[in-house]
Amino acid sequence: MSLADFCLGIQPVGEIDPVYLKIIAGSFLGELRIKSVILPCLDPPEYAFDKRRIQYNAGTMINQLEQMKFKECNKVIALVDADLFIPVFSFVLGEARIGGTSALVSFYRLQKNPGRAAKVALHEFGHLMNLDHCRHSCVMKFSKNIEQLDSIPAIYCNYCLDHIRYMISATIG
Ligand SMILES: [Zn+2]
Ligand SMILES: [Zn+2]
Structure with a gap:
């Protein structure tokens, strides 16, 4: 078994510039030697829209993603161009639960900079x-x-x- 047996799903939510998908996949390959698959795009997350804050609830989105089945993927990074919040912060650039299956990365505040998005993706992973x-x-x-x-x-x-290398080898056994 090698780290290449681990599979990361990259999940666009709403319309996402393919440049972001490529740069994020490239950063996981470069930094961790793990391959990723680009999953079919999901609809924009209107279910997570908060009318009072005019933002999207990151916790609601993660709950939804955690319930989905991503067959061949060990972990999933979802990419969204919506402004995310969690109740204790005015906004978040990304969100993940420790040991969870799916993480979120928002491009909304990154000023069209895919390098920043790749950093948030590595962090949430x-x-x-x-x-x-x-x-x-x-x-x-x-x-x-x-x-x-x-x-x-x-x-x-x-x-x-x-730590991550150890966890990856434990995941793929
Ligand atoms: Zn963090
Ligand atoms: Zn460190």
């Missing part, structure tokens, strides 16, 4: 692989806005990388 936030110079460092996101590297520190 780390949470799916049981990692919490990291204090080192690492993509797992918490960032609450794009200024902070720009100040962290697009790679995992050695500790987080070892």
Whole structure:
């Protein structure tokens, strides 16, 4: 078994520029040597729209994604161009539960910068692989806005990388 047996699903939600899909798939291949499949596009997440906040509820979207069956995928990163929130923050760039199956990445506040989206995707994937936030110079460092996101590297520190590799080998047995 090798890391190449692990399969990551990249799930566009609503219309997503294919450049983003390619750059995100490329960053997982480059950083972790894992391959990804681009899944058929889902409808825009109107079920998660909050009329008072005029934003989309990230928790509601994750609940929905976690209920879906993604046959050949071990984990799924969903990409959306909607402004996301969770109740304690005015907005979030992405969202994932530790050890969950599906994570969310929002392009809405990234100012059309696919490199930033790839960073958020690697960060949320780390949470799916049981990692919490990291204090080192690492993509797992918490960032609450794009200024902070720009100040962290697009790679995992050695500790987080070892952990993810271990988790991937445990997943594919
Ligand atoms: Zn985080
Ligand atoms: Zn780290």
